[in-house]
Every structure is written in C-alpha cells, then in structure tokens.
Amino acid sequence: MPELPEVEMVARRLRELVVGRTVVRARLLRPGLAPAHSPPQFARWLRGARVDEVARRGKHILTHFDNRRTLVTHLRMTGRFLLLPAEEPDPAHTHALFWLDDGRRLAFTDQRHFGMMLIARRDELARAEPLRRLAPEPFDEEFTPAYLREALGRSSRPLKVVLLDQTRVVGLGNIYAAEALHRAGINPRLPARRLSTHRAEALHREILAVLAEAISAGSTLNADPRDLDAGYGGGGAERGWRVYDREGQPCFACGAPIRRFTQGARSTYYCPGCQRR
DNA sequence: ACTAAAGCCTGGCTGC
DNA sequence: TGCAGCCAGGCTTTAG
Numbered sequence: 001m002p003e004l005p006e007v008e009m010v011a012r013r014l015r016e017l018v019v020g021r022t023v024v025r026a027r028l029l030r031p032g033l034a035p036a037h038s039p040p041q042f043a044r045w046l047r048g049a050r051v052d053e054v055a056r057r058g059k060h061i062l063t064h065f066d067n068r069r070t071l072v073t074h075l076r077m078t079g080r081f082l083l084l085p086a087e088e089p090d091p092a093h094t095h096a097l098f099w100l101d102d103g104r105r106l107a108f109t110d111q112r113h114f115g116m117m118l119i120a121r122r123d124e125l126a127r128a129e130p131l132r133r134l135a136p137e138p139f140d141e142e143f144t145p146a147y148l149r150e151a152l153g154r155s156s157r158p159l160k161v162v163l164l165d166q167t168r169v170v171g172l173g174n175i176y177a178a179e180a181l182h183r184a185g186i187n188p189r190l191p192a193r194r195l196s197t198h199r200a201e202a203l204h205r206e207i208l209a210v211l212a213e214a215i216s217a218g219s220t221l222n223a224d225p226r227d228l229d230a231g232y233g234g235g236g237a238e239r240g241w242r243v244y245d246r247e248g249q250p251c252f253a254c255g256a257p258i259r260r261f262t263q264g265a266r267s268t269y270y271c272p273g274c275q276r277r
Numbered sequence: 278a279c280t281a282a283a284g285c286c287t288g289g290c291t292g293c
Numbered sequence: 294t295g296c297a298g299c300c301a302g303g304c305t306t307t308a309g
Contacts, residue, residue, distance in 0.1 A: 002303095003303090074303080075303095076285095076302085076304075077286085077303070078286090078287085093287095111286085111288075112285090112287050113286050113287080114286065114302085114303070114304085154278080154279080155279080156279085157280070157281095164303080164304090173302080174301095174302065174303085265281095266301080266302060266303095267301085
C-alpha cells in the first residue's frame with residue numbers, strides 16, 4: 001500500500017533509471033488506466049520524448065519530459081513499475097509499456113486496476129486535476145503546526161478520517177495516519193476540530209517523523225535496482241509498525257492490547273492505553 | 278461548506 | 294473440499 005514514503009522511493013529509483021532516457025515507443029494496453037486519452041494519443045505524446053526529471057507530489061509520481069508534457073502516475077493499491085530487459089516477456093497485469101532508447105522497457109502493472117495515469121502540460125499541472133486541490137507537501141515550509149490545525153479545524157469528522165483527506169494533509173494513508181496518531185498519543189476518534197494547539201504540534205511532529213523514518217529506512221535497502229518498488233514489500237510486523245496490523249498484540253509502549261475498529265469504511269488500529277483522548 | 282456512503286477492482290481468506 | 298461472500302484500501306463521485 002504505497003503511501004508517501006513508498007511513492008518517494010519509487011520516484012527516486014525511477015529517477016536513477018530513466019532520467020536522460022528517451023521513450024522510443026509507448027503503448028497503453030488498458031485504456032482505463034488513462035481514461036482522459038485514447039491509446040493512440042497516449043502513445044503519440046510520449047514517443048520520442050526524453051525524460052528530464054522525475055518528481056513526486058503527494059502520492060503522485062511526476063515524470064517530466066522534454067516536450068513540456070508530464071506523465072502523472074498514481075499507483076493506488078497495486079500499481080508498480082518494472083524495468084525489463086528487451087527479451088523478457090510482459091509481466092502479468094501489464095497495462096502500459098514504455099520502450100527506452102537503451103533497449104530496456106518500462107512496464108506498468110496493476111493487478112487491481114486502481115492505478116491511474118494522465119498526461120498533462122507541465123505548466124498547467126498545478127492548476128489541473130488531480131493535483132489542483134492537494135494540501136501542501138509535509139516537508140514544505142508551509143506545512144506547520146498552525147497550518148495543520150487550520151486544515152483540520154473546521155471538521156467534526158474523526159481525526160483519523162480527516163488525516164486521510166489529501167486536500168488537508170498529503171501523503172498519509174491508512175498505515176501512517178494510524179502510526180502518527182499513536183506516536184502523538186491522540187485518539188483516532190477525536191473530532192478534528194477538537195485538536196488543541198498543543199496536540200496539533202505533537203501530531204505535526206510525529207507526522208514528519210514517521211514519514212522521514214520510513215523514507216530513510218527505505219533508502220538504505222540494498223535492493224535489485226531493477227526492482228522499482230523494493231522497499232515496501234512485506235506486512236505490518238516486518239515493517240515494525242507500532243499499531244498497524246497488530247490487533248490484539250501488546251503495545252510496545254504500555255503493553256495494552258492494540259485494538260482495531262472500522263472508521264470511514266477502513267480499519268483503524270490504536271492503543272487504548274496510549275491514545276485515551 | 279460540509280459529511281457519509283457507494284463504487285472502482287481482484288485475490289486471498291473465512292465460514293458455512 | 295467447494296464456494297459464496299467478505300475484506301483489503303486510495304480516491305472520486307454521488308447523494309444528502
């Protein structure tokens with residue numbers, strides 16, 4: 001489940017592997033992946049384009065080309081990039097292919113068809129969907145405790161649910177939202193508008209810490225460079241989550257059994273001892 | 278301006 | 294053992 005740190009890792013690896021390369025041929029195999037474009041148009045816009053830069057905005061990967069267009073990719077749940085030698089067959093669930101000028105090709109696979117791609121003019125990106133309404137990046141100066149409190153301040157919804165709203169805070173998914181709340185000692189059911197200034201500071205600090213630690217853990221993995229998403233395989237226990245996917249297991253801080261309940265149609269994990277209010 | 282819920286999708290798991 | 298049905302979950306859309 002790629003959230004900001006995992007998407008950051010994919011973007012970094014993609015950057016190492018494809019910046020400077022030219023797409024000699026592109027093919028959209030499943031039109032639903034990029035519903036705004038016809039497959040021929042998709043192919044035409046990328047053919048002959050050289051990759052200038054790979055960036056990230058929230059959970060979106062931005063591949064900027066020298067033709068002033070940008071390929072926006074959202075991995076959603078199961079989207080992944082794979083760099084393949086020329087002779088290797090297409091992997092299962094391949095929905096887009098990009099042949100590079102060094103003979104290799106980049107495949108986009110997506111078992112569950114949640115991922116999406118869009119090609120937009122680079123100079124219109126920030127004003128266009130799907131980036132237009134995104135909150136500031138957590139590591140930008142703009143993202144301060146005051147911003148956080150302001151962004152959450154009007155909502156009566158549970159804090160955990162609002163943290164997943166990418167127009168308020170960008171980059172958190174179900175795992176890091178739960179982890180940040182646990183680290184800050186805040187109950188996930190707290191109505192967002194009831195977050196005090198003091199606790200907003202703690203939450204702000206822990207959001208940054210949990211994201212930074214995950215990025216740093218991922219960047220030290222010694223993985224196969226062809227494996228673009230190495231760094232986020234594995235389940236909760238292996239990744240060392242404090243609450244996520246640990247229902248019934250003792251909290252590392254206080255020993256109370258971690259609890260799970262449904263919030264906004266997804267599982268929330270928390271510690272009843274550390275996150276009383 | 279806000280909130281809630283359905284829908285998208287497939288594979289793995291649960292319970293009968 | 295077989296299989297229906299549930300669950301995972303990021304995000305958009307629709308309805309209220």
